[in-house]
Amino acid sequence: MKAAGLDVGSRTLKLVILNGNRIIWAAKSLSSFDQLGSVLNLLNGLEYDRITVTGYGRHLVSAHLGCSAISEIKAFAIGSKAIFPECGVVLDIGGQDTKVISLGEKNEIKKFEMNDKCAAGTGRFLEIMANALNYSLDEFAVAASSASKSEKINNMCTVFAESEVISLIAKGAKREEIALSIHEAIASRSVALLKRVELKGEILFAGGVALNRFLCNLIARELKRTVHVPADPQIVGAIGAAIHASGSEIFRVLWHDGKEVEVKAVHG
Amino acid sequence: MPDYRKIWLDLGLDLEAHDTLLSVLGKAYQDIFLTQNNRPEGMKYFDFVMSEVHGLRIQELVSAKSQGRKVVGSYCVFVPEELVLAVDGISVGLCAGAEFNFEAAEELLPRTICPLIKSAFGFKLGHVCPYIEVSDLVVGENTCDGKKKAYEILSSLVKDLYVIDLPQTKSEAAKMLLKSEYLRFCSKLEEITGVRITFDRLKNAIDLVNAKRKALKRLCELRKADPAPISGLDALLVNQVFFYDDPVRFTNSVNTLCDELEKRVKNGQGVFEKKTPRIVISGCPMAVPNWKVPFLVESTGAVVVGEESCVGERGARHLTDNRGTTVENLIDNIVDRYFKIDCAIFSPNPSRLEHIKEMVTQYNAQGVIHYALQFCEPYLIESGPFEKELERSSIPVLRLETGYSQEDAGQLKTRIEAFVERLKSR
Numbered sequence: 276m277k278a279a280g281l282d283v284g285s286r287t288l289k290l291v292i293l294n295g296n297r298i299i300w301a302a303k304s305l306s307s308f309d310q311l312g313s314v315l316n317l318l319n320g321l322e323y324d325r326i327t328v329t330g331y332g333r334h335l336v337s338a339h340l341g342c343s344a345i346s347e348i349k350a351f352a353i354g355s356k357a358i359f360p361e362c363g364v365v366l367d368i369g370g371q372d373t374k375v376i377s378l379g380e381k382n383e384i385k386k387f388e389m390n391d392k393c394a395a396g397t398g399r400f401l402e403i404m405a406n407a408l409n410y411s412l413d414e415f416a417v418a419a420s421s422a423s424k425s426e427k428i429n430n431m432c433t434v435f436a437e438s439e440v441i442s443l444i445a446k447g448a449k450r451e452e453i454a455l456s457i458h459e460a461i462a463s464r465s466v467a468l469l470k471r472v473e474l475k476g477e478i479l480f481a482g483g484v485a486l487n488r489f490l491c492n493l494i495a496r497e498l499k500r501t502v503h504v505p506a507d508p509q510i511v512g513a514i515g516a517a518i519h520a521s522g523s524e525i526f527r528v529l530w531h532d533g534k535e536v537e538v539k540a541v542h543g
Numbered sequence: 544m545p546d547y548r549k550i551w552l553d554l555g556l557d558l559e560a561h562d563t564l565l566s567v568l569g570k571a572y573q574d575i576f577l578t579q580n581n582r583p584e585g586m587k588y589f590d591f592v593m594s595e596v597h598g599l600r601i602q603e604l605v606s607a608k609s610q611g612r613k614v615v616g617s618y619c620v621f622v623p624e625e626l627v628l629a630v631d632g633i634s635v636g637l638c639a640g641a642e643f644n645f646e647a648a649e650e651l652l653p654r655t656i657c658p659l660i661k662s663a664f665g666f667k668l669g670h671v672c673p674y675i676e677v678s679d680l681v682v683g684e685n686t687c688d689g690k691k692k693a694y695e696i697l698s699s700l701v702k703d704l705y706v707i708d709l710p711q712t713k714s715e716a717a718k719m720l721l722k723s724e725y726l727r728f729c730s731k732l733e734e735i736t737g738v739r740i741t742f743d744r745l746k747n748a749i750d751l752v753n754a755k756r757k758a759l760k761r762l763c764e765l766r767k768a769d770p771a772p773i774s775g776l777d778a779l780l781v782n783q784v785f786f787y788d789d790p791v792r793f794t795n796s797v798n799t800l801c802d803e804l805e806k807r808v809k810n811g812q813g814v815f816e817k818k819t820p821r822i823v824i825s826g827c828p829m830a831v832p833n834w835k836v837p838f839l840v841e842s843t844g845a846v847v848v849g850e851e852s853c854v855g856e857r858g859a860r861h862l863t864d865n866r867g868t869t870v871e872n873l874i875d876n877i878v879d880r881y882f883k884i885d886c887a888i889f890s891p892n893p894s895r896l897e898h899i900k901e902m903v904t905q906y907n908a909q910g911v912i913h914y915a916l917q918f919c920e921p922y923l924i925e926s927g928p929f930e931k932e933l934e935r936s937s938i939p940v941l942r943l944e945t946g947y948s949q950e951d952a953g954q955l956k957t958r959i960e961a962f963v964e965r966l967k968s969r
Contacts, residue, residue, distance in 0.1 A: 331953065348961035372954065383968040386934070387961055389954075 279323035280517030282350065282510075283314060283332030286370030286398060287483060290317050291513040293521060297531045301510050306332070306370075311339055327520035329512050331371065345519050347512055348387050352376050354515030355479045357528040358505060358536040363476015366469055366494070366502075367511070368484035370398040373465060377472040382525050388471045396464040398484045400436070404457045407440050408450050415454055416489040422455035436460070462493035469498065479503050479538070481511040488541075495543035506537035547598045550605055554676040561671045564643060565597060568832055575838050579774055581814050583807070585800030586777050592784050596831070600787060601673045607633055608677070613736050616678035618663060619686055620858040620884060621709055623877050626729055628748035628790070630738040635674050636786030637663065637681070640830030642947035644669035651696050657919045658946040659830065660693045667700050674787075675701065680735055682728075685709045686888045687921055705731055711888055722878045729874070745873045749865045751790050756859045758797035759785065763856065765804040766848050767906050769821070770813020772804040775837045775847020777814075782854045783831045815846045820966040823902045825851035825929075826914035827922050828858075833947060836914055839956050845963045848906040851899050852914075857884060860898075887921035896929055903938050909966045910939040912959070917946040939965055 277299070282289040284306060292300035300321060307313045310332045328337045329350035337344035347367070355365045356378065365376040373390040390396060405415035426448055428439055436457075443453050461484075469478070478500060480491055485508035495502040505511060514528055514536075529535055551558060572593055576582075592600070604614050615627045616637040627634040642658065644665035652664060666672035675681060683694035683706040698704040707724050710717030729740055738744075762781060765772055781797060788796075807813065822845050824837065829852065837847050851857060861883050864876040885895035899911060911933055915922040923944060930940040941962040945951055 331957070334956075346957050346961040346964060348957070349964045372957075381968075384961065384965040386939075387958075387965070389958055 276325070276521060277323040278517045278521035279318075279321070279326040280350070280354075280513040280515065280520055281314065281318070281326060281328045281330075281336065282347070282512040282516060283310065283328060283330035283336050284370050284483075284512075285331045287509060288313055288317050289330075289510050289513040290321075291510055291517045292321065292323050293514075293517045293528065294531075296526050296528055297533075298514070298528060298536070299531050301507070301513070303509060310335060314339075323520075325520040325522070327516040329516040343519070345516060348374055348376055348384060350512040350515035350519070351481060352378055352382070352384050352515065353518050353525055354511040354513070355481060356382050356525045357514055357518055358511065359477070359479050359503060359538045360527065361477040362479045362503070364469065364472060364474055364478045365511075366465060366478060366480045367482040368397060368461075368465065368480075369482040373397055373468060375468045375472055377475065386472045388468050390464075390468065395436075396461045398482070401457075401461070401484060401487070403437060404440060405454075407437055408444075408453060410450075410454065412487070416458070416487045418451040419454035419458040420489045420492075422449065422451040425452055425455040425459055428456045428460040458487075458490055458493055462490060462497050465494055466497045474500070477501070477503055479505070479511075480541075481505060481508040483509050491541045495541045497543075499543045501543060502541045503538045504541055506539065545598065547602065550601060551597075551673060553605075554601075554673050555670055556673060556676065557670040560644075560669050561597070564641075564671050568641075569594075571832055571834070575834050576776060576780065579776065579814070579841075581812075582777060583773055583800060583803050585796070585803045586773075586780075588796045588799070589777070589780050589784055592788060593780070593831075596787060597673050601677060603789070604633060604635070604674075604677050608679070613679040614677050615680045615682060615732070616674055617682040617684070618659075618690070619684045620853045621684050621686065621881055621886070622682045622707065623725065623728075623881060624752050624790075625745065625748040625863060625877055626725065626732055626740070628751055629729075629740045629745040630732040630736040631744075632732060632736060635678065636830065637675050637678070638666040638672035638830070639663040640833040640947070641666075643671065652693060655918050656689050656693070657687075657827075657916045659828070659916055659919075660689050662830075662947060664693070664697065664700075667697070679703065680705055680731070682707060686886060687919070689918070689920075703735075709888070711890060713882070713889060718878060718882050721882055722874070725874060725878055725881075740870060742868075742870050742873065745870055746865055749863045749873060749876070753862045753865065754794045755785060755790050755797075756862055758794045758801065759859045761801045762797060762804070763849065763860075765801060765808055768808040768813070769907060770811070770815055770817045770819065771821070771846045771848055772807040772813055773800075774814045774841055775822075775824070775850075776834060776841055779829060779834065779837055779847070779850060779854065782850065782852075782859070783829070785859065786854075787831075815841075820845040820910070820963055821848045821906060821908040822846065822910050822912055822966075823849045823851060823899065823906060823908045824855075824912050824914050825899050825902075826926070827916040827919050828853035828855075829914070830854065835945070835947075835949065835952065836912065836943060836955065836959075839952065839959050840912065840963075843956065843959050843963050845959075845966070848908055849902045851895070851902055853884075853886070856898070856902065857886070857895075887925045892925065895925070896932060899929065899933065900936065900938070903933075909969070910941065910962065912962070913940060913942045915942070915944045917944055939969070
């Protein structure tokens, strides 16, 4: 059976199709104001027997497709176990929110925490800050890693932090130092959220922000723990949704050629 | 609907703004309440009350005033209705449950103050709350710092604001303070009404309010059944109407509703399927029309079976002892009764946590949603240790902090859905 999982995120759409336990299709596209149109585009011409939708836009899309929907928390919990069975805690930083999920022995959700309702410390926050400093997202992480000192950013509200950044610029702080300060602020906020759950088992860091390897390092360092990052951290929720669509219990998911979905260890 | 415009104009309401408010309220009520399946017939009375909440009820109050009765408006369950009734007054809750006219409120108050206070100011400044306009006396109370300081500003906006001081601990000295404040309030009530509080008057008043509470307790008892015979939304509405309606009529209507629910329970009928995840909501009060969180919960496949809230059990679970031979005996009983309320302004406040645990057991709930209004420090601070302690006792907890706007409904829904998934996976 072909089971599809679609993660309708605030910034990115992610689609995974499983045939049995193999990923036979994985695709991404940017979300737009026409969410339904973007989804239909992504699904165009693809075959699958069942589909489950997750993510911020799940209700709109599931109503249109007439399919089931699960929360991002459940989708990331399932997807993380499917690619990394040792996983006990998931940190997911997406476009507009940050979640920490701790998993029980029977793979159940033991506890979850989410950031406040604003974009503080999320992917959108990174984008806005990179923009304020005139960096691309890649340059932003590289610049931060090259800085030798940082300033403390106190305010994690996107709007206020931007004005703090502007006053740092006005004080003559170096661009890369500000970049480092912002990364440190996000790392410490994520660690604080992580510490609100019991950190049992290995920690998997997923979601679009995990693409920022420098941030992965900072989080591992601040936690003094190894953090595991999937080679493609964005599709974990879509994998979880696809498993849900298949109707089976959690199983180990592999690529179509039988290779494992790569998860890298970042040591603290 | 009869034309209440003359009454509203006489009360000084801003008719245009008031029309807008009523149409938003009516639409919300339609979408949230009237779309529910399998509602008890007995809810029709409460639908009627809500459709007339700014109409018929206000007409009743105006006509009672013309016969010399006084209307006393308040914002808190620490203002004893027994005392108001003992001077033949009418006690009403004042509007503080909607995001209305916050811009004007923020000209007088900090932006970072709880929405309940902002709402009270928004309604007053926008001239859209007929209850505050019809009140002869507005009673404030020193609960949290936000309210305490805001009343200093509100006093210049209403004709007669009276503030009751409240203790912050449960010591003997604190109880003496409460007693002296209630005695001072008695004098104020006697002064504005010209009615002397006698033993018979006070005892009758106690019995009237106890009857209301007993009816609510009966409703609570019935909500313990699985399947739940009534939705959490409808039960919340009954708890909200408690603060507006004529006490005798309210009691009769709740009892009629309970007669029907008793039959439902006997026949195993409910509003949701058996085994629907059951949730207790604990925390800040939800004043009309604050239905956001219970609506999200019940549209996510769970049912709210109890409210540990001022608009709920915290406010109504204790009865006032009516035994005694003197007015002072009865006043002491009232002090005893109100002193038990476990509001988060008290430090420490252990009975609240015990009560939540009791409710979880009694209502056979699988989890607790802790509901805190934004910037409400007392409840936000209690939510941390409470969550730890409840989770330690294997009771799943979801902590929510939210205001009156609908903007975060999507985010709240994600959390609530995930929480319900968590309850189902246990």
